[in-house]
Amino acid sequence: MLGSAAGGGYPQWNCACDTCRRARSGDPAAKPRTQSSLAISADGERWFLLNASPDLRQQILNTPTLYPRHGKRHSPIAGVVLTNGDVDHIAGLINLRESQPLSLYATSRIHAVLSANSIFQVLNPDLVQRRTLGLNAPVELVGPEGPSGITIEMFAVPGKVALYLEDAAPVLDGETEDTVGLRISAGDKSFFYIPGCAKLTPALADRIRGADLLLFDGTLWRDDEMIRNETGTKTGRRMGHMSVSGPEGSLAAFAPLGIRRKVFIHINNTNPILLDDSPERASVNEAGWEVGEDGMELSP
């Protein structure tokens, strides 16, 4: 797990909420976290990033596994898979410039966003293969050195377009190519990665029932959290995220699904589950969930 925080990271540059202040003060129960991204591998040699956070340069420096291994220019990073067009998931792509061969996987909607932003042309098209994935169609990831042994299936989850693409009345829980979850598999192992999701639909519940491992959107503890602590004006629902607590929250919604291991990721700086000593953290743990941390290593 390269990064476990939502957009802005933890602490967030301009936030002085209690949770952020504890992180800035070096409190060991308030561990800083970089923005949401995962690196996955089937062989330990070739790695794919699930989303590319603005903190990617720092995340690579923190992860010796991702250092160059051969010759003068090299990276174990063979490619990137994007789940939406949010800044915290795509801005890190610009860190992957410098003439390195890569595969870049996304839906056609997200590729269109990248194409419309010339800054992403720093990814040299002679070296970076932009590969379009459809929904509900498992595909083996292929890097510059060939097949990876990892299969990805993208599926739509309820969500909205990225903030900077919103018009006056954005649809808040559409199920389109704008926001996807991933089923990742290698051999007989698999897991689900869903960093942004506005609600658990019956179809999504059926899809993930009985999974071995789920990494899921832990943005907010409660829907009006940012309004209540005066750090923002939007609800979680308005931002495309279901909350952790409450009768419609993820603790309640996932309880009957028989998932073996559940980990919250993409956690906003205001969410009290970030604090190792909070009652909210205790509730989450009692409900059988873990709270993601940078540097965590997981295998399904």
Next chain:
Amino acid sequence: MLGSAAGGGYPQWNCACDTCRRARSGDPAAKPRTQSSLAISADGERWFLLNASPDLRQQILNTPTLYPRHGKRHSPIAGVVLTNGDVDHIAGLINLRESQPLSLYATSRIHAVLSANSIFQVLNPDLVQRRTLGLNAPVELVGPEGPSGITIEMFAVPGKVALYLEDAAPVLDGETEDTVGLRISAGDKSFFYIPGCAKLTPALADRIRGADLLLFDGTLWRDDEMIRNETGTKTGRRMGHMSVSGPEGSLAAFAPLGIRRKVFIHINNTNPILLDDSPERASVNEAGWEVGEDGMELSP
């Protein structure tokens, strides 16, 4: 000095040149550096960034002076001044999202680049004032809380458009609004900030002659450095940077100009002046230059 390295930072994610390997190994003579940016202030309260690097989130975390000071959401950062459209100078703008009032200064050319990239709409136009500066016209920087006491003058320096905006035959040493230097002044103090410059023209020499402090483009030691060490195919000249050494390099060119203090910034990961124990560092110091480091504090 928030960051002193050129694009990619030091070490660079995919580079295993000797200089990068020493930094990754923790060698104390090979200090890691983040990407080029400066924070300036006349009063210690309100700060303006000169360029916004992709490492900005980490740079703010490393700089307690830039932590929030009042209320739930605040930043001492009142604005940003951009000198060109290079990724390493603009990508950090996306870290300044989250509903914070700011002033964003650039030439009309660079504002057009930002406007053409929807990702920068994360900077809410209701809160972030985009102010256009002309060339050779000193203007006092104004932040959300009013005038800053800092005056900026932009002037064209020889350079080229950003890599991702290049066409098939880019002009390599145009003097346009695409690449500018800055004269920064407050009261009777002033300094020059020129992070990218393709050559020292007679007009530029006249402008900076006798300055108290100059921060200047130290990208490469020699023009063919990246070709010689097999990390790239381009010369410094092709990338819009004059080199440090050689008969046309900056050590020779600036020697007769009577500048009191000279500091290299925007230093590429391949440049041996990064190493505290290199003969090239010794040459630079003998010629009266310093080599920029993250965290350096300067006053003219």
